[in-house]
Amino acid sequence: MNTNLYNYILGIADNSLILGQRLGELCGHGPTLETDIALTNISLDLFGQVRSYYQYAAKIAGDDRNEDTIAMMRPEREYVNVLLVEQPNTDFAYTIARQFLFDMYHFMFLKELQNSNDETLEAIAKKSIKEVSYHLRFSSDWVKRLGDGTEESNKRIQNAINDLWAYTDELFYQTEADEVMIVEGIGVDVSKLKEQYYKQVSEVLNEATLEVPDLKYFQKGGKQGIHTEHMGYILAELQYMQRAYPNMSW
């Protein structure tokens, strides 16, 4: 089995799985019916993408692993999502800020992944990018609405951006698998996206009359499986059914 490719795929897919799970928590709890449906739609888009990645990963593993066991039966240390996506839905502003900071990265990443030497990853990227451009439009719009809205909404989205900013740098951290995949022309060199990312994020924040945080120290660890205290709770909910009723299906 090509361990680097396998790990590389999980590195992409785990972000979407955990963010999708976070958004799924809002089902029936969104601030309005319309935003509730919009956020859970995004969640379903992400889960759809995740299935393609895990199915491919299972094929590469070539043993008794399948998309469900990869998604739901790993211990916490084996999930390699970035810390940003596991941050809680503190309020609508945090949900939107987290989404926006991830969507901008996700969009830029998929744009490059479309040029991958790996045909399956190329195909998944081409299919997903349409969904993700909508996610980015939705979250950028809301950042602007909240930032340029009332005094209260401005304060809340600014707080959320300030708090979540510490998790943005990790998006551009490369693991060993990432580096091997870049050399083979399969993976995306995300370090090259960093400058453009902060530039484009800042443009939206400026338009939203928000301040771009000036931070020197950033959090990381998720890509090595070292997660924040939130992760265990997410996995408890995500894994409960599969662990209580192994191999169950709807």
Added chain:
Amino acid sequence: MKKEWPLWEVFVRSKNGLEHRHFGSLHAADAEMALENARDVYTRRNEGVSIWVVESIHITASNPEHNGEMFEPAQDKVYRHPTFYDLPDEIKHM
């Protein structure tokens, strides 16, 4: 509630060549948000190729109390209905 967003009516064209049909209504702060909400609420299962939204206050509706004078006179005039023709099967959407 005063703070609630205004109501919008949503019209969706399900495919090219067909007219926009009323799909339902939703709340949104402005037209742009209404379009995005309509996309999420009504077209996520591939139902449409075009969306119109219009704020509900701009629609003038007939009063149900006046249904008698508005509609009933038409009921006993069968000759106003094109029921005396046989439509060929190939003609759709009539």
